[in-house]
Amino acid sequence: MAEESNQTITDGLNSKIPGGPVGDKWTTYKRNVKLVNPANKRKIEVIVVGTGLAGASAAASLAELGYKVKAFCFQDSPRRAHSIAAQGGINSAKNYKNDGDSVFRLFYDTVKGGDFRAREANVHRLAEVSVNIIDQCVAQGVPFAREYGGLLDNRSFGGAQVSRTFYARGQTGQQLLLGAYQALERQIGLGNVEMFTRHEMAEVVTIDGKARGIIAKNLITGAFEKHFGHAVLLATGGYGNVFFLSTNAMGSNVTAAWKAHKKGAFFGNPCYTQIHPTCIPVSGDYQSKLTLMSESLRNDGRVWVPKTKEDAKAIREGKKRAEDIKEEDRDYYLERKYPSYGNLSPRDIASRAAKEACDDGRGIVASGFGVFLDFADAIKRLGVDVVKARYGELFPMYQNITNEDPLKTPMKIYPAVHYTMGGLWVDYELQTSVQGLYALGEANFSDHGANRLGASALMQGLADGYFVAPYTVGNYLAGEIFTKAIDLNHPAFVEAEKSASDRQKTLLGIKGKRSVDDFHKALGHIMWEYCGMARSAEGLTKARKLLQDLRKEFWSDVLVPGGLNEFNPELDKAGRVADFIELGELMVVDALNRNESCGGHFRVEYQDEGEAKRDDENYAYVAAWEFKGMDADPQLHKEPLQFDNVKLAVRSYK
Amino acid sequence: MKFKLKVWRQANQNAQGKLVDYDIDGINADMSFLEMVDVLNDKLIKKGEDPIAFDHDCREGICGMCSMYISGRAHGPQHAATTCQLYMRKFKDGDTIYVEPWRARAFPIVKDLAVDRGAFDRIIAAGGFVSVNTGQAQDANNLPVEKAFAEKAMDAAACIGCGACVAACKNASAMLFVSAKVSQMALLPQGQPERTRRALAMVAQMDAEGFGNCTNTGACEAECPKEISLTNIARLNREYINASVIAE
Numbered sequence: 061m062a063e064e065s066n067q068t069i070t071d072g073l074n075s076k077i078p079g080g081p082v083g084d085k086w087t088t089y090k091r092n093v094k095l096v097n098p099a100n101k102r103k104i105e106v107i108v109v110g111t112g113l114a115g116a117s118a119a120a121s122l123a124e125l126g127y128k129v130k131a132f133c134f135q136d137s138p139r140r141a142h143s144i145a146a147q148g149g150i151n152s153a154k155n156y157k158n159d160g161d162s163v164f165r166l167f168y169d170t171v172k173g174g175d176f177r178a179r180e181a182n183v184h185r186l187a188e189v190s191v192n193i194i195d196q197c198v199a200q201g202v203p204f205a206r207e208y209g210g211l212l213d214n215r216s217f218g219g220a221q222v223s224r225t226f227y228a229r230g231q232t233g234q235q236l237l238l239g240a241y242q243a244l245e246r247q248i249g250l251g252n253v254e255m256f257t258r259h260e261m262a263e264v265v266t267i268d269g270k271a272r273g274i275i276a277k278n279l280i281t282g283a284f285e286k287h288f289g290h291a292v293l294l295a296t297g298g299y300g301n302v303f304f305l306s307t308n309a310m311g312s313n314v315t316a317a318w319k320a321h322k323k324g325a326f327f328g329n330p331c332y333t334q335i336h337p338t339c340i341p342v343s344g345d346y347q348s349k350l351t352l353m354s355e356s357l358r359n360d361g362r363v364w365v366p367k368t369k370e371d372a373k374a375i376r377e378g379k380k381r382a383e384d385i386k387e388e389d390r391d392y393y394l395e396r397k398y399p400s401y402g403n404l405s406p407r408d409i410a411s412r413a414a415k416e417a418c419d420d421g422r423g424i425v426a427s428g429f430g431v432f433l434d435f436a437d438a439i440k441r442l443g444v445d446v447v448k449a450r451y452g453e454l455f456p457m458y459q460n461i462t463n464e465d466p467l468k469t470p471m472k473i474y475p476a477v478h479y480t481m482g483g484l485w486v487d488y489e490l491q492t493s494v495q496g497l498y499a500l501g502e503a504n505f506s507d508h509g510a511n512r513l514g515a516s517a518l519m520q521g522l523a524d525g526y527f528v529a530p531y532t533v534g535n536y537l538a539g540e541i542f543t544k545a546i547d548l549n550h551p552a553f554v555e556a557e558k559s560a561s562d563r564q565k566t567l568l569g570i571k572g573k574r575s576v577d578d579f580h581k582a583l584g585h586i587m588w589e590y591c592g593m594a595r596s597a598e599g600l601t602k603a604r605k606l607l608q609d610l611r612k613e614f615w616s617d618v619l620v621p622g623g624l625n626e627f628n629p630e631l632d633k634a635g636r637v638a639d640f641i642e643l644g645e646l647m648v649v650d651a652l653n654r655n656e657s658c659g660g661h662f663r664v665e666y667q668d669e670g671e672a673k674r675d676d677e678n679y680a681y682v683a684a685w686e687f688k689g690m691d692a693d694p695q696l697h698k699e700p701l702q703f704d705n706v707k708l709a710v711r712s713y714k
Numbered sequence: 715m716k717f718k719l720k721v722w723r724q725a726n727q728n729a730q731g732k733l734v735d736y737d738i739d740g741i742n743a744d745m746s747f748l749e750m751v752d753v754l755n756d757k758l759i760k761k762g763e764d765p766i767a768f769d770h771d772c773r774e775g776i777c778g779m780c781s782m783y784i785s786g787r788a789h790g791p792q793h794a795a796t797t798c799q800l801y802m803r804k805f806k807d808g809d810t811i812y813v814e815p816w817r818a819r820a821f822p823i824v825k826d827l828a829v830d831r832g833a834f835d836r837i838i839a840a841g842g843f844v845s846v847n848t849g850q851a852q853d854a855n856n857l858p859v860e861k862a863f864a865e866k867a868m869d870a871a872a873c874i875g876c877g878a879c880v881a882a883c884k885n886a887s888a889m890l891f892v893s894a895k896v897s898q899m900a901l902l903p904q905g906q907p908e909r910t911r912r913a914l915a916m917v918a919q920m921d922a923e924g925f926g927n928c929t930n931t932g933a934c935e936a937e938c939p940k941e942i943s944l945t946n947i948a949r950l951n952r953e954y955i956n957a958s959v960i961a962e
């Protein structure tokens with residue numbers, strides 16, 4: 061076991077952060093980690109739920125080491141995980157540009173970007189392994205953008221002052237995921253991984269306080285299956301779809317994490333949500349999802365609204381066009397408010413500024429909620445061809461969706477829910493508060509504090525999967541080599557299966573009047589209104605009541621068609637929405653508890669003229685919530701955050 | 715807008731399927747095709763009928779999950795777009811629209827419009843990778859790649875594995891899909907050590923899955939949402955012949 065500093069054990073939470081200077085912790089940990097010999101590895105089974113960047117990389121790496129791996133995803137192929145949609149890029153402290161980047165700077169930027177609500181030790185490790193990730197991906201044949209000399213190209217991205225972002229056109233997530241997917245398929249072909257596609261995890265099975273397997277539903281046949289594992293890794297992504305409209309894929313859900321929470325895994329900082337500033341605005345109530353326009357567009361695009369409400373109104377009503385507003389009548393509000401970062405200000409800040417402008421009556425789309433992102437200057441400076449080439453896929457995609465050409469008229473954008481910094485609480489080893497149960501990627505809470513910087517989720521997912529979990533899970537498994545596979549007729553498995561299948565029967569039996577989507581939309585509306593970009597004690601208190609009522613209505617009035625033993629996507633969706641409603645309440649409770657503003661969490665009561673006002677004295681902690689029963693209040697555990705290497709400061713981008 | 719839909723309904727792989735008529739009204743031109751189906755499904759559910767099952771996830775044209783054969787064309791009438799990126803403004807008010815699943819022996823129907831494309835995964839598992847374990851990589855910039863080749867590799871790597879090429883082909887051939895991956899790797903230095911084995915193994919798996927032969931009709935390229943080029947098939951043919959010679 062790695063050496064630990066014991067001051068990290070507080071309030072029942074042991075974050076297991078190794079002792080020593082922050083730059084040595086991971087090396088120290090690896091030096092002391094317990095190993096499993098190859099013969100024993102073959103006898104050890106590991107379950108990986110989710111095969112996005114985090115899950116696919118973990119499953120492949122563990123299988124390469126010799127463990128027997130079972131991997132699960134709900135799509136028809138691991139290649140379709142939501143990671144595929146990431147556009148902009150992945151950060152790494154390679155310093156290939158020689159512009160002053162370093163592991164420490166990436167670490168520093170990430171802690172600061174997270175508004176000082178992340179764990180230093182984790183973030184430093186992330187920055188350290190970021191360099192290995194690029195090496196690994198290039199070796200797999202990931203076609204990153206290159207310069208004429210054949211070396212890798214970088215760009216600056218998402219509020220960074222150095223160019224440390226690696227990218228593959230506007231499809232970085234796709235190419236990274238395909239790299240991990242191919243590594244995974246290779247292990248499947250070799251017989252080291254058994255892959256279960258179109259399977260959804262419905263329960264975690266715990267025996268004597270340890271995770272010992274899962275119940276998974278075969279989505280094609282509707283049958284529940286029991287699977288044993290010496291350890292269970294959840295890499296099931298984020299829960300942005302609690303807002304109904306988000307940039308997440310339609311199937312993204314919290315179900316696996318939520319089931320784990322109900323089995324004892326604490327949920328960390330559930331209220332930290334990232335609202336991304338550059339998405340295509342909502343156009344109608346039939347809308348099923350929101351489309352992100354990559355943040356990289358802000359490198360060349362300038363964000364503005366008219367200075368006057370009158371001009372904005374004229375644009376909304378179609379009486380004026382963007383081009384009709386004279387230069388001096390435009391408010392480039394990001395450049396005005398944050399002169400040193402301007403249009404590249406971090407996401408939470410750019411989003412809030414857009415909301416402010418629109419709340420001020422200066423929005424420029426019919427609904428009132430939209431601002432311009434203008435490329436006219438860039439086109440003048442660089443020429444149409446350069447701009448077009450730089451944003452390859454993005455302009456046609458925008459034009460296809462909106463029927464407007466961004467080369468001729470400014471894009472219209474508005475913030476949308478994008479990423480969830482909160483997630484299952486994990487210690488330094490990525491282990492949840494349940495032994496043998498791990499959480500990787502967006503599903504955990506670990507590295508981004510209260511706000512995630514652009515291009516760092518891909519980095520974190522792959523760091524967790526390729527370079528962290530293989531060591532830390534091994535450290536646990538070294539103590540499990542004498543554990544024999546547990547009989548699937550063990551009462552814990554039988555009960556978990558029964559509870560999963562009973563729940564489905566209940567859902568089908570309600571036969572109410574409202575569709576699952578009706579409830580999901582109602583939920584999204586409550587969350588966006590009261591737990592979105594601006595939150596208040598009053599609103600959150602009201603929201604909690606609304607959510608409790610919604611939960612009751614759901615369980616008495618939902619209408620789920622079809623039957624049990626068949627391919628029934630509506631039934632699966634019903635289960636996910638039921639979990640989202642419960643999670644929504646926890647998010648509200650967490651937001652209400654946190655009497656400060658930090659990163660993506662903005663409480664209107666705590667601000668300095670619109671800027672978030674942190675309260676480090678009272679809230680420099682991770683809120684880890686323990687489930688106490690459906691109608692009981694969850695219990696708060698605090699993990700204090702200690703900053704030894706980064707000075708707590710007001711996060712200023714002015 | 716108003717439409718008459720003729721949708722393929724089939725309870726499961728072994729059931730008999732048929733086209734069923736639906737009338738739908740009140741559709742907005744800015745809706746995506748899938749949002750139109752959402753509206754229809756919501757109505758069906760509230761009437762106590764079985765909603766239409768279809769695959770979809772990202773709704774951004776990148777995951778490759780959506781897969782509808784619309785009025786005789788894979789992913790519908792819009793060039794270079796997936797079903798989820800098809801908007802109703804592409805249709806005329808009052809149109810009759812046929813909606814069917816991908817049809818190919820290697821893609822059995824799961825239900826209605828959803829099919830099983832596991833064959834594609836098995837083809838990748840046979841050889842669509844570079845054999846490098848985690849932690850074995852050298853520094854990324856030790857391996858320069860000529861920009862032109864990197865760009866071409868990226869063009870091929872853009873394939874989303876949707877299967878439209880198979881659905882569009884009268885032989886249900888998977889050549890465009892397979893050639894895209896073989897090309898990507900053949901164009902990059904990382905792909906060289908396994909070049910021979912890869913081409914042979916992937917083609918063998920493709921044949922074993924029951925995909926048809928390529929007769930160069932070009933239908934795949936025409937319907938591919940990511941505009942994967944036929945030159946990849948030419949490259950695969952060369953790779954395969956060379957590999958067969960070397961393997962002898």
Ligand SMILES: Cc1cc2nc3c(=O)[nH]c(=O)nc-3n(C[C@H](O)[C@H](O)[C@H](O)COP(=O)(O)OP(=O)(O)OC[C@H]3O[C@@H](n4cnc5c(N)ncnc54)[C@H](O)[C@@H]3O)c2cc1C
Binds near residue numbers: 146259516
């Ligand atoms: C549009 C968009 C653009 C983005 N762009 C960037 C970017 O440029 N740079 C960046 O760093 N980040 C970006 N992000 C964020 C980043 O893509 C994600 O945070 C990251 O990919 C998440 O990876 P993951 O492996 O944790 O989860 P996911 O990729 O979401 O994978 C989740 C996996 O879990 C499975 N799963 C879920 N629930 C269950 C269940 N109950 N049972 C079984 N399986 C289940 C799914 O099938 C899937 O395989 C972007 C996000 C979006 C939405």
Ligand code: SF4
Binds near residue numbers: 877937
């Ligand atoms: S080649 Fe084109 S049509 Fe075929 S699977 Fe790839 S993206 Fe789809």
Ligand code: FES
Binds near residue numbers: 777779798
């Ligand atoms: S739903 Fe992902 S490509 Fe269409």
